[in-house]
Amino acid sequence: MRILLAEDDSLLGDGLRAGLRQLGFQVDWVRDGAAAERELRAQPYAAAVLDLGLPQKDGLDVLSTIRQARLPIPVLVLTARDAVPDRIRGLDLGADDYVVKPVDLHELAARLRALVRRAHGQTQEVVTVQDVVLDPAARSVRKAGEPVHLSTREFDLLHTFMLSADRVLTREQLEQHLYSWGQEVESNAVEVHIHNLRRKLGSNLIQTVRGVGYILLRSAPRA
Numbered sequence: 311m312r313i314l315l316a317e318d319d320s321l322l323g324d325g326l327r328a329g330l331r332q333l334g335f336q337v338d339w340v341r342d343g344a345a346a347e348r349e350l351r352a353q354p355y356a357a358a359v360l361d362l363g364l365p366q367k368d369g370l371d372v373l374s375t376i377r378q379a380r381l382p383i384p385v386l387v388l389t390a391r392d393a394v395p396d397r398i399r400g401l402d403l404g405a406d407d408y409v410v411k412p413v414d415l416h417e418l419a420a421r422l423r424a425l426v427r428r429a430h431g432q433t434q435e436v437v438t439v440q441d442v443v444l445d446p447a448a449r450s451v452r453k454a455g456e457p458v459h460l461s462t463r464e465f466d467l468l469h470t471f472m473l474s475a476d477r478v479l480t481r482e483q484l485e486q487h488l489y490s491w492g493q494e495v496e497s498n499a500v501e502v503h504i505h506n507l508r509r510k511l512g513s514n515l516i517q518t519v520r521g522v523g524y525i526l527l528r529s530a531p532r533a
Contacts, residue, residue, distance in 0.1 A: 376404075
């Protein structure tokens with residue numbers, strides 16, 4: 311799950327990036343509002359964590375701009391404990407949630423998972439497609455009730471497919487979801503991960519749409 315972190319405090323930003331990565335997120339970190347707006351327009355992030363007191367362009371202005379542009383990215387704002395008016399204005403401008411500084415990392419991660427879940431119309435914490443059950447918080451997968459061990463990339467790829475069930479995803483879209491800045495992407499990385507998922511979860515789970523990409527069907531295809 312790839313997210314954008316917009317935070318100008320170097321110590322806090324570095325800690326949040328490192329902590330969220332340990333909890334399974336792919337994190338791109340920017341330090342000013344202009345960069346945040348540029349990246350939110352350019353990349354299909356699963357969610358954004360937006361500090362309101364950003365240089366160059368205030369976080370509230372960034373939020374207002376991306377909502378006027380009808381960008382559907384879920385946004386969680388970071389606010390100071392005594393900044394109630396800013397929290398209210400942020401929610402009115404289109405923020406989906408907020409967290410008060412100092413930030414509890416596990417609460418932040420849980421709120422991000424909830425935002426992504428709601429953005430994809432999921433009401434339950436776990437995601438179920440066919441006989442596969444994925445728990446984002448525990449980072450566990452079961453097929454027909456039996457646990458399945460997946461690598462970090464395989465888990466993230468499966469999560470992306472399950473949240474987008476019945477939608478065709480291109481290789482480029484999958485790479486954008488899986489890799490943050492500075493991570494080397496081998497030319498056949500997505501194909502290798504899909505091969506491994508098919509081996510572990512069944513050859514018919516992820517279908518190839520020739521010349522376009524891949525799709526995970528919500529209902530199992532007929533034999």
